[in-house]
Amino acid sequence: MTLRVFDLSFRYKIPLWGSVLIAAVALTLTLSFMLQAYDNLKRDMLAHSDNLGRVLVKTLYTPMLHDDVWRAYEIVRAPFSEAATPASFRAEGLILLDAAHAVFVSSQPDGWPMRTPLARLGPSYAQLEARLRAVPEASAVLLEADDVILLALPMISDEVGIGHLLLVHPAGFYWPRFRQLAWRALLISGLVLSVLLPINWYWGRRMAAPVGRLAERMDALGKHDPASSLSHDYPYRDELGRLFLAYERMLAEMTEKTALEQRMVKADRLAALGRLSAGIAHEINNPLGGLITSLDTVKLHAARDPVLDRFLPYLERGLAQIRDIVAALLVETKGRSRPLLARDIDDVQTLLAPEARKRDIDWTWDNRAGDACRLPATLLRQVLINLVLNALQAAGQAGQAGQVTVRCVGGERDLVLEVENDGAAIPAELMKHLFEPFTGHNEEGHGLGLWVTHQIVEQLRGRIDVESRDGHTRFRVTLPQGESAWPPNACV
Amino acid sequence: MHRREFIALSSLLLFSSPSRAGGKATPLRIGLTPTLLHERHALLADWQTYLEARLGVPVRFVLRDSYSDTMDLIKQQRLDIAWLSDYPYVLMKPWVRLLVTPLKDGRPLYRSYLIVPARDTRSRSIADLEGKVFAYADPYSHTGYLFPRHVLTTLGKSPKTFFGRTFFTWSHRKAIEAVAQHLADGAAVESYVWDALAREEPRLTSATRIVNRSREFGFPPLVAVNNLPEKTFQTLRRVLTEMHQNAQGRGILARLHLDGFVPGDAGLYSEVERMAQAAAKQDDAARF
Numbered sequence: 001m002t003l004r005v006f007d008l009s010f011r012y013k014i015p016l017w018g019s020v021l022i023a024a025v026a027l028t029l030t031l032s033f034m035l036q037a038y039d040n041l042k043r044d045m046l047a048h049s050d051n052l053g054r055v056l057v058k059t060l061y062t063p064m065l066h067d068d069v070w071r072a073y074e075i076v077r078a079p080f081s082e083a084a085t086p087a088s089f090r091a092e093g094l095i096l097l098d099a100a101h102a103v104f105v106s107s108q109p110d111g112w113p114m115r116t117p118l119a120r121l122g123p124s125y126a127q128l129e130a131r132l133r134a135v136p137e138a139s140a141v142l143l144e145a146d147d148v149i150l151l152a153l154p155m156i157s158d159e160v161g162i163g164h165l166l167l168v169h170p171a172g173f174y175w176p177r178f179r180q181l182a183w184r185a186l187l188i189s190g191l192v193l194s195v196l197l198p199i200n201w202y203w204g205r206r207m208a209a210p211v212g213r214l215a216e217r218m219d220a221l222g223k224h225d226p227a228s229s230l231s232h233d234y235p236y237r238d239e240l241g242r243l244f245l246a247y248e249r250m251l252a253e254m255t256e257k258t259a260l261e262q263r264m265v266k267a268d269r270l271a272a273l274g275r276l277s278a279g280i281a282h283e284i285n286n287p288l289g290g291l292i293t294s295l296d297t298v299k300l301h302a303a304r305d306p307v308l309d310r311f312l313p314y315l316e317r318g319l320a321q322i323r324d325i326v327a328a329l330l331v332e333t334k335g336r337s338r339p340l341l342a343r344d345i346d347d348v349q350t351l352l353a354p355e356a357r358k359r360d361i362d363w364t365w366d367n368r369a370g371d372a373c374r375l376p377a378t379l380l381r382q383v384l385i386n387l388v389l390n391a392l393q394a395a396g397q398a399g400q401a402g403q404v405t406v407r408c409v410g411g412e413r414d415l416v417l418e419v420e421n422d423g424a425a426i427p428a429e430l431m432k433h434l435f436e437p438f439t440g441h442n443e444e445g446h447g448l449g450l451w452v453t454h455q456i457v458e459q460l461r462g463r464i465d466v467e468s469r470d471g472h473t474r475f476r477v478t479l480p481q482g483e484s485a486w487p488p489n490a491c492v
Numbered sequence: 493m494h495r496r497e498f499i500a501l502s503s504l505l506l507f508s509s510p511s512r513a514g515g516k517a518t519p520l521r522i523g524l525t526p527t528l529l530h531e532r533h534a535l536l537a538d539w540q541t542y543l544e545a546r547l548g549v550p551v552r553f554v555l556r557d558s559y560s561d562t563m564d565l566i567k568q569q570r571l572d573i574a575w576l577s578d579y580p581y582v583l584m585k586p587w588v589r590l591l592v593t594p595l596k597d598g599r600p601l602y603r604s605y606l607i608v609p610a611r612d613t614r615s616r617s618i619a620d621l622e623g624k625v626f627a628y629a630d631p632y633s634h635t636g637y638l639f640p641r642h643v644l645t646t647l648g649k650s651p652k653t654f655f656g657r658t659f660f661t662w663s664h665r666k667a668i669e670a671v672a673q674h675l676a677d678g679a680a681v682e683s684y685v686w687d688a689l690a691r692e693e694p695r696l697t698s699a700t701r702i703v704n705r706s707r708e709f710g711f712p713p714l715v716a717v718n719n720l721p722e723k724t725f726q727t728l729r730r731v732l733t734e735m736h737q738n739a740q741g742r743g744i745l746a747r748l749h750l751d752g753f754v755p756g757d758a759g760l761y762s763e764v765e766r767m768a769q770a771a772a773k774q775d776d777a778a779r780f
Contacts, residue, residue, distance in 0.1 A: 069659030070627070070666060073675055109675040114625050115657055 010211050015204030022196050030189045037181045038174075045174045046142070046151070049091055052079070053153045053167050060096060060165060061157050069105050069114070072096055076107045092148075092173070095121075095166040096155075101129055104163060118166075124148050128166075137161040147171050210234040214247060221254075270435055274455060277437060281329040288326060292319050328448045329437070337376035340415075342369045344377045345408050348384045352392070361395050361402045369408040373415055374481050379456045380417075384408075386449040387419040387475050394423035394473060410481075414462075417477040426468040434466065453477075519550035520724070523562045523574035525712075526555075526630070526663035527685060535747050542744055546731045547724075558662050559632035572720050573728065577682075577712040579634035582765040588715035590756030591725065592732045596684060598751055600711045600760060603683040604635030606704040607671050615678070615703050618643055624677035626655040627670040630662055633682075634764050639706055640680040642767045645774065665689065672699035684711070688749040710760025714753070729755060 008016070056075065063071035076094040095106040097118060106112035112121060119126040124145035131141050132152060138161065143150040149169040155162050234244045295315055302308060345367045356363050373380075388406060395402025407418040426434065433439045435454035438447040457464050462479035520543075536553050543551045554571060556562045559580050565571045566587050573591065576584065593600040608615045615621060618640060629636025641651035659676075661667045664685040670676040683705070690697040714732070716725050735741030736752035745752060 067659070069657075069675075070661040070670065073670070077673075105675070109673060114675070 010208035011205055012208075014208050015201040018200040018204050019197055022200055023193065026189045026193055026196075030185050033185050034178075034182050037185070038178055041174045041178050041181065045177065046149075049151055049167050049169065050140070050153070052091070053151060053165055056094065057153050057155055057165050061155055061162070064096060064098075064104060064155060064162055073105045073107075073109075076105060080107050091167045092170045093168045095168060097152075097164040097166055099161065099163050101132060101164070122148075124150065128152060132164065145171065149173060210240055210244070214240075214243060217247065221251075266432075266435075270454065270458075273436060274458075277329045281326045284322065284326050285330065288319065288322055292323065295319060325448070328452055337378045340369065340373040340375050340377040340380050341371045342367055344381055345369050345384065348381055348388065349406075352385065352388055355389070355392055356404070359392055359395070359402065361392055361404055363392075363404040363406065366405070366407040366409075368410065369415065370410040373410050375415055375460065375479055379460070380415075380479075383453050383456050383477060384417060384419075386453045387417070387477070390449060391419045391421040391423075391473075391475075395421035397422070397424055397471070412481065414481050415479045417479075418474060420472065420474040422471050423473060425470045426466070426473060431466070431468065435464070517549045519552045520547065520728075521552050521554055521570065521572045523554045523556065523565055523571040523576075525559050525562050525575065525577060525580070526557055527575075527665075527682075527712075532747070535744070538747075539744050542735075542740060543731065547727060559630045563632065566717060569717070569719075571717060572724075573714060573716050575712065575714050577630075577632065577634050578710050578761050578764045579638050579768060580632045581713055581715055582761055582768050583632070584715065588717055589725075590758055591714045591716045591729055592753035593713045593756045593760060594711050594748075594753055595751040596711055596749070599708075600754055600757070601708040602635070602711045603708055604639040604680050604706040605683050605686050605702045606640065606678065606680050606706075607668065607686070607700040608678045608703050609671055609674050610699050610701045611674075612677065612701065617704055618678070619647060619649075620703075621678045622649075622654055623656040625657045625659075625675070627667045627676035627679040628658055628660050629664045629667045629679070629681060630660060633664070634709065634712075634767075635682045635706070636664055636667060636680050638764070638767055638771060639709075641771065645770070668696060668700060672696055678703075682712075684749070691749070709764055710757075713756050713761075715756075 006013075059075055060072055062068075063075065076096060079091070079094070093107045093112065095112050095118075096104040098104040101118040103112050103114050103116045103118070103121075105114055118129045118132075124143065124147055127145065128141065128143045128150050131143060135141060138154050138156055138159070140154065141150075141152040143152075148171055151167040151169070152164045153167070154164055234241055295312070298308075299312060299316075345365075349365050349367075384406075388404070391404045391406075392402075395404050403422045405418070405420040407416075407420075409416045409418075430439065435450050437451040439450070454464060457477055457479065460479050462477055465476045465478070467474045467476075540551045540553060554562075554565065556565065559577060562571070562574055562576065563580055563584055566574055566584060574588070576588075581588070581590070596602060606618055608621070626640075628640075631637055644651045644654050661670050661679075664681040667676075667679040667681050668686060668689060671679045686697060686700075686702070716728070732753040733755060735745055
């Protein structure tokens with residue numbers, strides 16, 4: 001059970017503990033106030049009684065001295081008349097005692113008849129009488145018995161004592177006043193609580209809510225993609241804010257790591273595919289060379305034969321096709337090639353102009369490659385041709401004239417080729433296998449264009465970035481310049 | 493009973509004192525003893541207006557808290573008229589003449605009631621109150637002092653020792669209160685006051701029980717000082733005895749619980765005079 005309380009969500013725990021604390025403080029304060037009030041009240045009321053008694057003693061002295069019972073009766077009776085009872089006067093009655101400690105007159109003749117000896121009024125009164133006999137005549141006596149609180153004041157003037165005025169209070173005569181005070185204190189506590197508790201609850205929930213959200217996000221971490229950002233959830237820079245920042249940092253790192261992993265997997269796959277296809281191509285290339293040589297020999301030296309004349313071209317074309325595909329798979333970056341010049345880019349534009357016209361494409365070329373590139377011209381021309389051809393195919397939507405933009409920027413450190421088109425976005429499924437052979441296979445090509453491009457860029461230690469959304473697809477090839485990067489050491 | 497000290501203490505004047513009353517005519521000063529009238533200022537004001545209109549002179553009521561105070565005022569020539577109880581009247585005979593006697597239930601008579609708290613259902617006469625606390629109205633009251641003591645003497649008891657404790661309340665109304673609130677076990681009061689209170693404050697009188705009604709005595713009279721001019725005396729007597737003849741006068745009389753006034757007859761007070769003489773003789777006897 002205890003454990004369950006501690007297991008509660010902060011959303012409840014913080015307000016709950018706060019409430020407990022506030023209630024405890026309020027209770028303690030109220031209790032201490034009431035204890036203090038109880039003491040003060042008792043003292044004050046007795047003091048008040050004492051004051052009243054002393055005033056009455058002065059007033060009563062003469063009537064008593066003159067044995068004027070009625071006048072004395074009227075005086076002791078006055079505080080208890082219906083009209084005159086002040087709210088703070090809580091004595092139950094007044095008894096005027098003569099020198100022999102018998103009732104001279106009292107405010108309630110029924111309970112305390114005239115002439116009754118004090119001791120006969122009850123055990124507490126008897127106790128008081130004993131006390132009165134024991135002390136000097138001029139001293140006041142306070143007796144707190146279980147049933148009654150008695151205050152006896154001497155009736156004395158010019159050192160002549162003629163009796164006592166006895167103020168009779170019911171035991172706990174201060175209770176009604178105390179109850180009133182206590183009730184008021186409780187009411188105020190209640191009011192304070194009714195203000196503080198909701199504030200505490202609101203504040204507690206407010207404190208706990210971001211923690212709760214953070215906890216939820218942490219829980220969700222790894223299960224599915226968490227929301228990109230939390231920063232708007234908690235804009236402050238306290239410990240919690242730092243926690244949020246740390247979470248964000250961690251999230252960013254994790255996302256990056258995941259992307260890196262995905263890229264690595266993809267690169268591995270492509271590398272494996274590259275090795276496989278190169279291996280197969282090599283294996284095919286050797287017998288293919290023999291076959292083509294044999295075919296040439298047959299064409300040159302064999303006697304003319306109608307059957308041969310008829311099928312030899314088929315063989316020739318088939319072998320040529322195989323050679324082309326094998327050559328495409330076998331991307332060779334080794335061997336010398338002259339460095340790229342700006343006019344190589346212009347050549348590609350000239351080469352592809354008919355295709356663009358055929359497709360009615362509006363294209364833009366921005367050739368800033370310069371003549372200082374230290375990259376092989378042949379391979380780059382191939383890369384550019386592949387990318388622009390793809391762009392020409394993809395550009396345009398719903399019968400509208402397409403747009404293609406080609407940008408070549410040669411810099412000190414690297415060369416950037418950008419090819420953009422305004423066609424439909426590349427489907428997500430295709431995006432995953434974009435650079436694998438035969439992926440983009442369609443009626444216009446064998447699907448090796450991007451594969452070859454990728455192989456070339458890889459071998460040149462470059463990078464291809466693809467952005468694709470509806471109406472805007474951009475391939476950007478970044479290739480590092482310089483002798484150190486080219487010719488590359490690695491080869492397929 | 494420390495009467496002198498008390499007299500010295502109580503010097504309350506409700507209306508302006510005679511010495512200060514100036515103006516074109518000397519006001520007629522009427523002394524009142526503590527009866528019902530003490531707290532009925534509106535009634536007194538109406539009566540004053542009534543008398544002034546008919547007498548043509550200003551009228552001042554002079555209230556005192558005990559019979560003896562009023563009696564002293566007469567002796568000091570500071571009153572012209574006084575409404576005295578019958579006992580003070582017989583004591584004051586050398587200074588005053590009988591002016592009128594009020595009529596109660598058509599007769600100039602009243603009684604003394606012996607009352608006890610209503611819870612005391614046992615007592616049948618004053619003899620049952622031996623050793624108890626007894627409240628006297630005033631040492632100069634007939635019904636509230638002289639008569640009960642006279643009864644005790646007749647019974648062969650000494651009024652001085654018969655009761656356990658006695659005290660004065662200085663008015664019949666307060667004597668009734670003392671019994672009603674159980675301060676005293678008994679009291680003797682004027683029938684006039686008790687009957688009037690029974691109508692005005694039945695809660696007070698119902699807390700008491702009348703044990704005995706005395707025989708009838710002459711009602712407390714209004715007296716004039718001896719040196720009051722005869723003309724004024726006669727005018728006053730006529731005005732008072734004619735009060736019941738007009739509506740305004742009847743209204744005031746009704747509020748006084750009276751039927752009217754008749755010219756005083758000294759014979760009404762012969763019995764109280766005898767009682768007073770007997771009491772005086774007894775006091776003298778006790779003194780020696």
